[in-house]
Amino acid sequence: MIKPKCLKKGDKVAIVCLSRGLLGEPFCKHELDLGVKRLKEFGLEPVIMPNALKGMDYLEKHPEAKAQDLKDAFLDESIKGIISAIGGIDTYKLIPYLMEDEEFKEAVINHPKIFTGFSDTTNNHLMLNKIGLSTFYGPCLLVDIAELDNEMLPYTKKYFEKFFLNEEHYEITPSPVWYSDRKSYGVEELGKPRESHQEEHGFETIHGNGIVTGKLYGGCIESIYDAYMGTRFEDEPEIYEKYQILPTEEEWKEKILFLETSEERMLPKTLEKILIEFKRRNILQNVKGIIVGKPIDEVYYEEYKDVYKKVFMDIDTPVLYNVNFGHSVPRCLLPYGDSATIDYDNKTITINEEIFAK
Numbered sequence: 001m002i003k004p005k006c007l008k009k010g011d012k013v014a015i016v017c018l019s020r021g022l023l024g025e026p027f028c029k030h031e032l033d034l035g036v037k038r039l040k041e042f043g044l045e046p047v048i049m050p051n052a053l054k055g056m057d058y059l060e061k062h063p064e065a066k067a068q069d070l071k072d073a074f075l076d077e078s079i080k081g082i083i084s085a086i087g088g089i090d091t092y093k094l095i096p097y098l099m100e101d102e103e104f105k106e107a108v109i110n111h112p113k114i115f116t117g118f119s120d121t122t123n124n125h126l127m128l129n130k131i132g133l134s135t136f137y138g139p140c141l142l143v144d145i146a147e148l149d150n151e152m153l154p155y156t157k158k159y160f161e162k163f164f165l166n167e168e169h170y171e172i173t174p175s176p177v178w179y180s181d182r183k184s185y186g187v188e189e190l191g192k193p194r195e196s197h198q199e200e201h202g203f204e205t206i207h208g209n210g211i212v213t214g215k216l217y218g219g220c221i222e223s224i225y226d227a228y229m230g231t232r233f234e235d236e237p238e239i240y241e242k243y244q245i246l247p248t249e250e251e252w253k254e255k256i257l258f259l260e261t262s263e264e265r266m267l268p269k270t271l272e273k274i275l276i277e278f279k280r281r282n283i284l285q286n287v288k289g290i291i292v293g294k295p296i297d298e299v300y301y302e303e304y305k306d307v308y309k310k311v312f313m314d315i316d317t318p319v320l321y322n323v324n325f326g327h328s329v330p331r332c333l334l335p336y337g338d339s340a341t342i343d344y345d346n347k348t349i350t351i352n353e354e355i356f357a358k
Helices: 025-040 056-059 063-075 089-100 102-110 119-131 141-145 156-166 222-230 238-242 269-282 301-311
Strands: 014-017 044-046 079-084 114-117 170-172 175-179 196-198 205-207 211-220 255-260 289-293 321-323 339-343 348-351
Touching: 014 025, 014 063, 014 269, 014 348, 025 044, 025 141, 044 321, 056 063, 063 079, 063 089, 063 102, 063 175, 079 141, 079 156, 089 102, 089 222, 089 238, 089 289, 089 339, 114 119, 119 211, 119 222, 211 289, 222 238, 222 255, 222 269, 289 301
Parallel strands: 014 044, 014 079, 079 114, 211 255, 255 289, 289 321
Antiparallel strands: 170 348, 175 196, 205 321, 211 339, 339 348
C-alpha cells in the first residue's frame, strides 16, 4: 500500500462532501464554521472544495460534482489531507467517474495524502484502497472536528492528533467513557457537553482466542453489505463487480475485518441476516480475525453480541467486540491495509507499523 506523509502545521487540508450534502445547508453553517476554526487551531489551512457547499439536493443529483472535488483535491499537490464532511447513502455513485479516470488514479498514486472519514465514506475507502492508497477509518468534519462542545472529545482528539505523528506503532485502547448521540445538532447546542457514561465493558472477546496478525480492512457493515447485495441501490453490486473493488476470496485470508453498525440502529435479526450472507460468501471463515465497533448509544448491545456468538458458533475466527470506532462516540483511527495484531486473550489491538511515509 502507498502511504501519505503525516501532517504538519501550515498544511492545507481539503474538506469534501462526497455523500449527503449537509455541509452546504444553512442549518449546518455553525458546524462548518466550528470545524474550520478547530482545524485552524491545529495549525492547518482548511480548503473547502468548490462543490462541497452546493447543498443536499444538488449533490444528490450530481455525483460527478462530488467526484470532481475528490479528484481536484488529489491533483492539488499543496493539499496534504482530505477530510470527509459526513456520510450518507450514495457515495458509491462516485466510483465509475473516478475508476474510469486515469488522471485521478495516477494522482492518488503520485500525490498520496491522508483521507479520513467513516460511515458511507466506507465506499470511498474501499475504492481508494483498490487503487493502492492506505486511508483511515476515522474522524469526519461535522460530528468529530466540529463537536459542538467547547472542545473536541478527548479520546477522538488523541487519535486525530496521530495525523501529526509518525509513530513506529501504537495501541488502540478502550475509551474510559462513551457519549450519547445528540438529539439535535442545532446552533442551540453550541457549548453544550454530550451526555457521558462510564465504560462498563471495555473490549470484549466474545468468540475464540489467541493472537492474530493481519491487514486491517472493513467499515460500516451496511455499506459493505450493500456493495454485495444492492439493498438500497440495485446497480451498486454491478459497479463494485465491474471495478473489482472488493477483495477476492484469497485476499480476504490476509485481512482482519472491522465491522460496525450505523446510526440506523439495525434490528438484531437484520445484523444476523447480513452476517449469514458474509458467512455464505466465506468471508467470516477466511479472515484472520474480526473486530466489532461499539453499537451507537449501546442500543442492542447484548443482542448484537448474541447474534455474533450464534453466527460464529461453527467458525474458528475470533471476535473482539465493543471497540471505539465508527458511529459510536468517541472514535479511534483504523489505518486500512496496515498490519495489526489482535490479542484476543488480553483484548489488545496494536498497529504494528508506521502509518505514514517518511
